[in-house]
Amino acid sequence: MKIWQKVQTHTHKSAIYISLIILCIDLIFIAINYYTSHKALENSLLHRAQIHQQEFNLTLDMTYRDMLQLSTFISTNDELNQLFLAGKKAVEKEGMYSDSVSALRKALLDKVKIPWDLTSEKFDVRQLHYQLGPGSLSYLRVHEPNRFGDRMDNTRYTIVDTNADQQERSGFETGRVYSGLRGVSPVWTQDPDTNQRTYVGAVEVGTSFNQILPVFARSFDVESAVFLTKEHVGETMWQSYVGSYFKETSDVDYYTEASSSETSRDILNQTPIKKNFITYETEIIKENDRYLSSFHFPLFDYKGTNDATLPPVGFVLIWEDVTDMIEAFKHSFLINIAFSLVAFILIECFLLWILGRERKLSIAEQEALVDGLTGLYNRRYYDAMITKEEEQARHNQTSLSVIICDIDYFKRFNDAYGHPEGDTALKQVASAIRHTIHGTTGMACRYGGEEFVIILPNTDLRFAVALANRIQAAVHARHIPHKASPVETRLTLSLGVACSINLDNKDSLIVAADAQLYAAKDKGRNRTEPDLG
Numbered sequence: 001m002k003i004w005q006k007v008q009t010h011t012h013k014s015a016i017y018i019s020l021i022i023l024c025i026d027l028i029f030i031a032i033n034y035y036t037s038h039k040a041l042e043n044s045l046l047h048r049a050q051i052h053q054q055e056f057n058l059t060l061d062m063t064y065r066d067m068l069q070l071s072t073f074i075s076t077n078d079e080l081n082q083l084f085l086a087g088k089k090a091v092e093k094e095g096m097y098s099d100s101v102s103a104l105r106k107a108l109l110d111k112v113k114i115p116w117d118l119t120s121e122k123f124d125v126r127q128l129h130y131q132l133g134p135g136s137l138s139y140l141r142v143h144e145p146n147r148f149g150d151r152m153d154n155t156r157y158t159i160v161d162t163n164a165d166q167q168e169r170s171g172f173e174t175g176r177v178y179s180g181l182r183g184v185s186p187v188w189t190q191d192p193d194t195n196q197r198t199y200v201g202a203v204e205v206g207t208s209f210n211q212i213l214p215v216f217a218r219s220f221d222v223e224s225a226v227f228l229t230k231e232h233v234g235e236t237m238w239q240s241y242v243g244s245y246f247k248e249t250s251d252v253d254y255y256t257e258a259s260s261s262e263t264s265r266d267i268l269n270q271t272p273i274k275k276n277f278i279t280y281e282t283e284i285i286k287e288n289d290r291y292l293s294s295f296h297f298p299l300f301d302y303k304g305t306n307d308a309t310l311p312p313v314g315f316v317l318i319w320e321d322v323t324d325m326i327e328a329f330k331h332s333f334l335i336n337i338a339f340s341l342v343a344f345i346l347i348e349c350f351l352l353w354i355l356g357r358e359r360k361l362s363i364a365e366q367e368a369l370v371d372g373l374t375g376l377y378n379r380r381y382y383d384a385m386i387t388k389e390e391e392q393a394r395h396n397q398t399s400l401s402v403i404i405c406d407i408d409y410f411k412r413f414n415d416a417y418g419h420p421e422g423d424t425a426l427k428q429v430a431s432a433i434r435h436t437i438h439g440t441t442g443m444a445c446r447y448g449g450e451e452f453v454i455i456l457p458n459t460d461l462r463f464a465v466a467l468a469n470r471i472q473a474a475v476h477a478r479h480i481p482h483k484a485s486p487v488e489t490r491l492t493l494s495l496g497v498a499c500s501i502n503l504d505n506k507d508s509l510i511v512a513a514d515a516q517l518y519a520a521k522d523k524g525r526n527r528t529e530p531d532l533g
């Protein structure tokens with residue numbers, strides 16, 4: 001393989017390795033970039049979800065405040081309170097279902113009905129309930145006047161607690177008829193019989209999630225739904241109300257208590273809900289060509305809020321359209337890939353330019369040391385190498401040999417066959433030398449016109465002479481006709497051989513070999529003459 005071909009192969013390999021490394025770095029960059037921007041998107045969605053949870057809690061707090069304002073207002077109407085007290089006394093005397101209790105209940109209902117209907121219509125409230133203590137004994141459901149007299153001591157803890165400590169309170173609780181956000185106020189009035197301030201019972205105003213979810217959606221531009229466990233609903237509500245209120249089939253785990261959008265069930269089905277609901281991961285859901293981010297958190301009722309050992313009664317699901325965010329993420333990722341690709345192409349071009357330049361320089365450097373006609377090393381290379389090898393041989397105490405060979409009667413060859421044929425003969429001799437020394441330490445150089453030198457590091461005289469004879473034989477074997485030679489009818493060589501071991505330190509190896517070459521010429525040519533010291 002010629003020297004420049006070796007250089008080219010080496011350059012190609014380097015270019016491929018470097019390109020692969022750059023490609024790997026590029027791909028790693030793209031992967032890291034994707035990972036970090038995806039993480040940033042996830043964090044941003046989680047942060048938004050947590051803010052929506054705070055907004056939801058704020059909406060609840062405002063609702064409780066509104067409910068308490070109304071219940072407080074009603075609980076301070078003494079005309080109503082006197083009718084409630086009269087009813088309470090009648091119940092204590094005659095029981096819940098006597099005629100006089102019915103008459104007093106109707107009187108209270110008549111008084112409160114019209115203002116209540118107006119209030120409930122205008123202010124998104126749906127329940128007004130008078131209850132007697134201790135515990136929770138329904139006296140009048142203004143929103144459901146025919147249902148009364150039932151006890152809810154193990155269900156309606158807001159009422160039970162207010163009737164126990166006569167303090168107002170609020171909270172989310174599921175009752176017999178519905179699940180509500182409730183404000184409960186104690187009712188006090190002057191007893192006309194004793195002239196004493198007397199505690200009568202609790203008055204409760206409530207609304208449902210159906211009323212507040214649309215407000216939440218409007219105010220904060222998010223959709224939401226509240227789901228209750230079947231277990232919780234089954235334990236508290238009257239069965240007839242469960243059947244009429246919840247439309248879902250029996251294969252679902254949760255009832256949809258309220259929803260700001262029809263799609264809530266679809267969203268829920270794509271959101272893995274953990275059993276304890278305490279998971280704060282966001283889910284990206286594809287709805288047609290839009291992206292939604294959903295998030296859910298547990299919902300505790302009044303009792304569960306005050307007792308950490310109790311499980312949640314359901315959960316709140318919040319979702320919002322994040323198509324713009326996802327599209328922006330995708331867009332920036334594509335731009336990143338495009339930038340990485342452009343950067344890769346530019347680096348590749350630069351690399352190929354550098355490698356091409358280096359290759360040219362390298363070939364030029366190599367060519368400067370090679371003889372153009374024969375492909376052997378030239379005189380310049382010889383001069384550099386012989387000095388180096390002589391020093392090395394001296395330093396390492398090893399033997400260095402040289403063979404110098406000269407074509408016999410080459411002037412006559414040129415004259416007989418012409419200069420171009422002379423060039424061809426030189427190439428053939430060079431080729432014979434190259435093949436013969438292949439596998440040895442020898443370096444063949446074109447020393448001058450038709451003279452060649454072979455430098456043989458670590459080679460003694462015996463081996464060098466043998467090699468010289470093989471070169472001579474190789475040229476013979478090529479049968480290059482030389483009709484003008486007085487020695488033979490084919491081209492022959494005269495060779496001089498010298499080895500550093502046989503020389504005094506100051507003598508030059510090439511001078512010694514050259515002397516032997518002249519000796520060979522003198523002795524009739526076509527022979528090898530070694531320097532025996």
Ligand SMILES: Nc1nc2c(ncn2[C@@H]2O[C@H](COP(=O)(O)OP(=O)(O)OP(=O)(O)O)[C@@H](O)[C@H]2O)c(=O)[nH]1
Nearest residue numbers: 406407408409410411412414419420422423449450
């Ligand atoms: N064709 C060709 N001839 C060359 C080249 N370089 C040197 N020569 C010829 O080689 C010949 C060398 O001739 P001489 O030095 O007289 O030696 P010789 O004719 O070989 O005689 P002996 O060495 O005494 O046998 C000259 O005629 C040069 O012109 C070359 O590159 N190509």
